């Protein structure tokens with residue numbers, strides 16, 4: 001059983017790089033915890049030591065020294081670090097890693113501003129993954145996902161989330177969680193459950209996050225503590241005190257317009273923030289704390305400028321979740337200040353094109369038509385309009401639109417196909 005469990009985890013780690021989508025984590029029941037007890041205690045610490053992790057190139061090479069020494073490999077904490085090291089190596093080699101130097105430098109700067117005494121511990125990785133997620137593993141490896149960056153409206157909201165994650169790290173909540181599970185269910189339950197999870201689709205989270213939170217979720221007490229102290233750090237760093245409850249409220253609202261009835265019904269847990277159960281009382285607690293506070297910066301325009309170059313690919317990934325209700329709510333928030341309307345209108349069109357409900361075709365056409373009146377419209381908007389024209393028999397117009405598409409997207413992957421289509425429509429002669 002021990003060998004099988006270890007093999008499953010190793011296999012899952014080896015194969016997870018190919019995973020493009022994250023499957024929702026199933027609930028781990030108390031029974032499952034109680035049953036998983038036949039792996040020897042030392043298994044949790046058998047992760048081989050890996051070479052010290054070097055910071056990413058895009059982040060400063062001069063940074064404060066780490067606040068923590070690496071724990072002994074044969075300790076339970078050392079086992080957690082080993083798991084985190086493996087996850088970090090996966091992240092570094094992932095095709096979903098965003099390596100853009102300007103984006104990385106900006107996000108690291110914001111993280112450090114709220115991290116205070118543990119700034120030197122952070123190694124940040126930005127991932128193009130369409131879920132609202134951030135995490136900081138026990139070894140200091142931090143992930144921030146595009147689904148979060150699209151949903152934070154400004155730098156203050158991002159700072160609050162990062163402050164929350166950093167507080168989980170600072171308080172060593174992962175270690176506390178592991179010890180709680182061990183005390184309740186036997187010394188090796190943690191490892192056993194993680195290994196068993198390899199067969200049911202949750203291992204992606206383990207590899208991605210490197211934290212036990214991805215399996216068990218932090219306790220409500222840990223979440224509230226991370227909220228409150230994360231709030232304090234963000235406000236002390238000069239950020240808008242209302243950012244935290246505004247962000248959480250937006251996420252709850254987005255959950256309630258989900259296409260998925262189960263997601264809408266789960267009021268106490270916003271599915272787009274799966275590893276940190278989000279409840280109404282947490283939103284209220286932050287709102288009360290901020291009630292009499294004022295001032296603070298949002299740095300909204302600076303934040304938007306930093307993520308602007310990535311709106312197109314990140315929204316493309318968001319559509320792959322096939323939760324058009326949630327993506328539509330996200331687009332409404334992105335459009336709230338009248339910015340980036342070419343991209344927003346194109347993706348509104350994409351929702352309609354992919355959903356194929358009553359009236360969706362007409363709405364898609366309208367959104368694409370509006371999109372191309374803005375300078376930031378993705379080239380694909382012209383391709384879609386060309387497709388509409390061709391289907392409606394407006395061949396000359398289709399040729400013009402498809403030609404414009406190729407002019408605006410000279411490296412388009414479907415160039416040969418589109419050129420052939422233009423030829424069939426009577427163009428290109």
Ligand SMILES: [Zn+2]
Nearest residue numbers: 218223226276
């Ligand atoms: Zn949390």
